[in-house]
Amino acid sequence: MNTDLKNNDVQHYMQTLGQQARAASRAMAKADTATKNKALLAIARAIRGEAASLRAANELDLVAAKNAGMEAAMLDRLSLSEKAIETMALGLEQIAALPDPIGEISNMKYRPSGIQVGQMRVPLGVIGIIYEARPNVTVDAAGLCIKSGNATILRGGSEAIHCNRALAALVKQGLQEAGLPEQAVQVVDTTDRAAVGALITMPQYVDVIVPRGGKGLIERLMREATVPMIKHLDGICHVYIDDRADLEKAIAIGFNAKCHRYGTCNTMETLLVAERVADQILPLLAVEYLKEQVQLRCDSTAYAILQDYPYLARADENDWSTEYLAPILAVKVVGDMDEAIAHINQYSSKHTEAIITEDYSRAMAFLREVDSASVMVNASTRFADGFEYGLGAEIGISNDKLHARGPVGLEGLTSLKYVVFGHGEVRA
Amino acid sequence: MNTDLKNNDVQHYMQTLGQQARAASRAMAKADTATKNKALLAIARAIRGEAASLRAANELDLVAAKNAGMEAAMLDRLSLSEKAIETMALGLEQIAALPDPIGEISNMKYRPSGIQVGQMRVPLGVIGIIYEARPNVTVDAAGLCIKSGNATILRGGSEAIHCNRALAALVKQGLQEAGLPEQAVQVVDTTDRAAVGALITMPQYVDVIVPRGGKGLIERLMREATVPMIKHLDGICHVYIDDRADLEKAIAIGFNAKCHRYGTCNTMETLLVAERVADQILPLLAVEYLKEQVQLRCDSTAYAILQDYPYLARADENDWSTEYLAPILAVKVVGDMDEAIAHINQYSSKHTEAIITEDYSRAMAFLREVDSASVMVNASTRFADGFEYGLGAEIGISNDKLHARGPVGLEGLTSLKYVVFGHGEVRA
Structure with missing residues (x-):
């Protein structure tokens, strides 16, 4: 009563x-x-x-x-x-x-x-x-x-x-x-x-x-x-390193997007790398991640490439949809950009995704086809923020499509x- | 089962x-x-x-x-x-x-x-x-x-x-x-x-x-x-005839907003008239409404002015929030624009409202202070429509504020x- x-x-x-x-x-x-x-x-x-x-x-x-x-x-x-x-x-x-x-x-x-x-x-x-x-x-x-x-x-x-x-x-x-x-x-x-x-x-x-x-x-x-x-749900953000990526940009952004801050919603949680350059780029990135002791949870291809990395683990299905907010990164090798986009549209929380590429047509296609609030070319996902975008202030970041996005x-x-x-x- | x-x-x-x-x-x-x-x-x-x-x-x-x-x-x-x-x-x-x-x-x-x-x-x-x-x-x-x-x-x-x-x-x-x-x-x-x-x-x-x-x-x-x-709720639209209205515009719009079509959501359902011109304008408008046998549901002041009109009735509280979709019009005499705006913000379904005035400052204040999807100066509420606004086509009219309005x-x-x-x- x-x-x-x-x-x-x-x-x-x-x-x-x-x-x-x-x-x-x-x-x-x-x-x-x-x-x-x-x-x-x-x-x-x-x-x-x-x-x-x-x-x-x-x-x-x-x-x-x-x-x-x-x-x-x-x-x-x-x-x-x-x-x-x-x-x-x-x-x-x-x-x-x-x-x-x-x-x-x-x-x-x-x-x-x-x-x-x-x-x-x-x-x-x-x-x-x-x-x-x-x-x-x-x-x-x-x-x-x-x-x-x-x-x-x-x-x-x-x-x-x-x-x-x-x-x-x-x-x-x-x-x-x-x-x-x-x-x-x-x-x-x-x-x-x-x-x-x-x-x-x-x-x-x-x-x-x-x-x-x-x-x-x-x-x-x-x-x-x-x-x-x-409403603001989680940030499962992706960076896709294309096989036509500039190596230096790929490494700088791949490191910054994960390691600049771990607890923010615009931090990368899954790295996708094109098959043709995975052999070359993953070991170079691993040198950077090692400095921060980032655990890499890899699919089988990435695991084979990175087998000597000390903080290595095998990714399971859950890793593709986990917001770690921690020095942990899911890593997957994909055949091409279309596979990367399909992965993103399936697992992303539609917050922020970036492609690293020098290929004009792929950059344009990625921008158009990825259905997330912020889509970037050759920039760190960490820029998805009201101040960085010039809004002056921010009440939040919207994962919704109606009314306000991002x-x-x-x-x-x-x-x-x-x-x-x-x-x-x-x-x- | x-x-x-x-x-x-x-x-x-x-x-x-x-x-x-x-x-x-x-x-x-x-x-x-x-x-x-x-x-x-x-x-x-x-x-x-x-x-x-x-x-x-x-x-x-x-x-x-x-x-x-x-x-x-x-x-x-x-x-x-x-x-x-x-x-x-x-x-x-x-x-x-x-x-x-x-x-x-x-x-x-x-x-x-x-x-x-x-x-x-x-x-x-x-x-x-x-x-x-x-x-x-x-x-x-x-x-x-x-x-x-x-x-x-x-x-x-x-x-x-x-x-x-x-x-x-x-x-x-x-x-x-x-x-x-x-x-x-x-x-x-x-x-x-x-x-x-x-x-x-x-x-x-x-x-x-x-x-x-x-x-x-x-x-x-x-x-x-x-x-x-x-979502599209009802259209309880108002026209306010200010004491600084152009007489000819007031009569043309007052008639058109009600009688152009009765069944549409942008049709006027309540007419508000400034006290200082009610004596002059209401009888002239009644001549027009009579042609269409529009029933006028009046507050006591308007009722007294229009006492000889054949289709006259007394308005009760419900009339201010009724979408007639018929040759019926609620009529109220108000002291000034502020009273009109207060009435509108209380009873309107926030679809479309118009002021008829030649006064610049009042026109600007009405536009700003009336909280409806369409707010007009010296135009018929019947214009609130995707084709008239130049949208080319219309999926509906929104009474919401988020995402899409009007x-x-x-x-x-x-x-x-x-x-x-x-x-x-x-x-x-």
Whole structure:
């Protein structure tokens, strides 16, 4: 009985947040660029000014998380160092400096009827963001939503609740200073998991959900959500070294794509090498991978070529669809580019793939035929990133095809509506 | 027991269609413009050549539908007249003449790292279309999907099954003639309703669902679908006549938006008139509406002004959110533009709204603040249409904000992926 009541309370609480967000979104859509920037800069100032109390709030979270046995990597993400606080403030200032996407009118053309038709960029409305215990996401996401004229409901990992509460208060203060509704950014102030279930099933109040979290979370949302999502699944990225690859580029990129950082979604997880050059290239690459003690999980052909490599293993079927996020690489020798593309389209998570080749026609065919969010020629997969692409900021990377694909910046938080300038025209 | 088995059969059948569509979509994505156009023109020829057998198949549907007591308006939509057959063939030829959206690369720019980043337009993949017993939609939808390089699974109303089967055979023939996979267009060949349930819950095979049907269908899909949708809800469109409107434009547009056609989604359903000019404008508009015997459902102020109008009624709360699709119009007098916008943002289905004004600042504010797919100044809402907007063809009109808003043409069936031209760059 008690559980039901509690669940009803959470439902009611989330409905209230939803209604308030919807109302605030109307004011945000009207807000001009200067006002939105004023709020962003005020929040940055408040964060710097309240660094000490933010760290105190964070300490409460950290102590509780340590007692609960949180892993070191997650503790690191939860921790708000002085540097992390400064980075959050700088991030807001960078968002303030970006061009305002809202109100831009494009493709305005006269039609034979006499009307002029074009499209205007407008906010999506209310954006729900679900993320892990990373307090910096609270501020980044709030900043991007404010700049793009949206209201947002933020649901961060419960382990960061003290810290998120403190940040929410500073965001509200900044919004108020700029004369914007403080309910434009609301942090869900309950650790009850039912709050997530409510947030993803109220399309009347929430226009899109951006989940930033593990595969388990996203798979749950995919089953339960009735609100559309811009979702980020895993990154099983491939590099294919063609038999017409430039050797130097192949080795530099093959090494960089795997070893620049292991834990990122744009890191290469499977290397495909053309049969005709495998004998030559794999041993040279192995010299590089050895420096980082990368384990190579090879198909039988690659295994035979690399038999003296100290960290060698045989790949099984699972390796082709595993996101290692570690110094481990699956290696497969393929007959030609078509076989590489077939492998990629079967096993890739459609995040980022690259071909290394000097052959023009193959480069063009690879770009066209590989069905992934980012497709590259002679560049490291590690470039698949909102900052590297020039988006200025990034709310996430979308593995979806609808609406936004690949790195999602401010524009991904907007929509286009049609606008018509008439002069009294009627339909004949 | 038997029902369960049958249901399993439908599930299995739909899975097979899905797998086949996914495989065909890969070939469609690679198909060049000339090949896709060849298929479209071959289908148009086949439809003209087989007009007699199409009409015979249609006759089977019509007889069954009449026996089942189908309404006249629906029978009309189900019927394939000689003219309707010619219109389908012409439609395909028009789609063949449109520019191919696929492969277009835009915004290609150098980044400080040395890579060039841009976006390439690509097909969505597999598109599921669910529609009523309107055989022309089978051909229109197939044509748009072929041109945009997608595979499609078509689920038309069961009352058109004979006719849709015959059309499906002609489409397959045209695809074969052009050397494209015949499974690029598949018509669901069962009238079992479980087929719809299966189609909307297989995201592994279907990338987007376009439902074209009544509100009941769409509401069911919204509850059950796990595949994203481009959906078309109702059209509760508004015209606001400002106190700085040009009288002649106000009367022409106020009449045209309601009386040009009653059954279309871009028809005005509520007229809002500024208080200061209501006395003057409403009687003049009533003269026009009287010619068409339009019933006016008025708020108390409008009722008092129009008390001598013969088809007068009092509006209640429901009228503000009713899509009449009939010679009925809700009329409300508002204090000013802000009140009009508040009314619209509360009651509109976010399809199309227009302001009639000569005031520049109000026109700009209305365009920005009204949150609908099409927002117009001094033009009839009836222009909200893919052909009038210059899209060349239309798969539907979206009330959604994500991905596609307003009339959806070929471009709405595509997505953008990032492409990177590198020269050996690696992340530093």
